[in-house]
Amino acid sequence: MFKIRKIKDKLSLKIILIIAISFNLLLIVNFILLSVKSEKIFESNSLFSLLLGGNWQPLGGEFGLKYFIAGTLFVTFLSIMLAAPLGILCSIFLAEYAPKKISVLSKSIIDIFAGIPSVVYGIWGVICIVPAVAGVAHKLFGLNITGYSLLSASVVLSIMIFPIITNIVIELIEFVPQELREVSYSLGATRWQTVKHVVIRKIYPGIIAAIILGLSRAFGETMAVMMVAGNVAAMPRNVFDPVYTLSALIANNYGEMMSIPLYDSAVMFVSLVLLVTVVLFNSIARIIIHRIMKNGIK
Template sequence: MRALVLTNFKLRRNLREKLSTFWMKCCYILVLAMPFILLTGLLIKSSLLFGEKSLTELIFSSEWKPMSGKFGFLPFIISSLWVTFISVIIAAPICLLTAIYLTQYARRVVLKIMQPVIDILAGIPSVIYGVWGIIIIVPFVSKIAGWFNVHSSGYSILAGAVVLAVMIIPFILNILIEVYKTIPIELSEASLSLGATKWETIKKVLTRKAFPGIISSFGLGVSRAFGETIAVLMVVGNVVHIPTGIFQAGYPLPALIANNYGEMLSIPMYDSALMLAALILFIVVTIFNMGSRYIIIHYEKKI
């Protein structure tokens, strides 16, 4: 009897072990397969469009007339590039300086105060950023445009970029703080003992050491900014044209997808075109992500 209970117990334990390991393996496979599933799903949908036109024709044409089957993505791609790069240019120096300040100069208390600030900024939903953009940034941009004698409603590339910059700051900053924290203290001690000032040490020793990490943090910022949808959509103006200045309205790729989902099933090929936009987003973002991650991994090995 006792033996029976024991074997029973063993069997149950074994079964439980097997079952849970099986489920874990399923989850593991799901995650590994996910990027490929995403890719094929979008590819199948958008490939309908390739039957009629070549990819280069689609990407480098600026004619967007869904009703007559003309899908040129150039205005959207150019708008996305404008918004993304301006936002990273705004965010990058702020993040870099703040990261250096928090890790090298500031007292621990300051870092303790800033950590929740960064976390809360990172957690605010993008629609809230959009509302904030409409309340404060858009009128402000309109006023700035006035100083340059440009007439602008404020709903412009610049407004989108400023809102985006604030959104990606916590993201870039967190990585930069990690990067600066992992630099061994001996390095700066050696430099300081040779008579360099603190700033010279930071500029010529630490930042040089952290350079790959800094570049990859900006790369991750680019990929984050490129795919951001609702906040940008709310402030960027959404006019289909190739923008030539920062005070003009733009129409980035994510906004294109989000704005037209309603009518995409009523116009032929429209859904394929929007899926192609999603595919372009996915590929660009993934390339930037992979590049940046690769640099980080490579750099971690060196330390």
């Protein structure tokens, strides 16, 4: 009897260890797989010409990613500019000001919206945002555009990353001990002064981390952006110009990838760029947040 229990215990430990170790290796395996696959592209192209070249002609063997990288950066940056201030204001409101009922209800609604698929956001963008952007451009600037543009993509993306930023910032604000606020109030500070000088100051690095997490989500988002960005590989002159992102490039080229030499290698390289950037951003943000949570706020 005793023996069977021992054997079960040992066996279970071994099985779990295999699962746990392979789980941890997953990311590394992914990285190696993509690196090996994208190695071929470096035989004929330098890293410099890949990242900064403006020519994307797979048939001619030219794989310059300049416009795609620029498109991704513009979309990511603009969507963060829209989402970060709104997200931070909303989380301060929900954590500090709002009545308990509104705050509890809003938090679960925000969670639900974090789970809505990107195609749904994309279709909403096509129905509402794209015509609206076209209308605004026509009325205010006299431009005749389709509305599939940098601005549309950024608006849709900003709504998608809003829940990520808000959730983390709310969690951080609630982590600030109540006594700190009470000290501030007892010194005669108003609520906003307390928020500004005590709460925000304490969680400042965490807010940056939340923004970085939103940034990395925006960086890799594919379907919604692809549906509204217009997908034209050129440098956008203003926010009403179409852009083409790295993720959309991968998604749009999977069909032809096999028939042209080096094409698959180039697409894998793009994928590697996305993976490395996102993993880097996420690691930085997570380390900052862990540090705050571990050391506590005093």
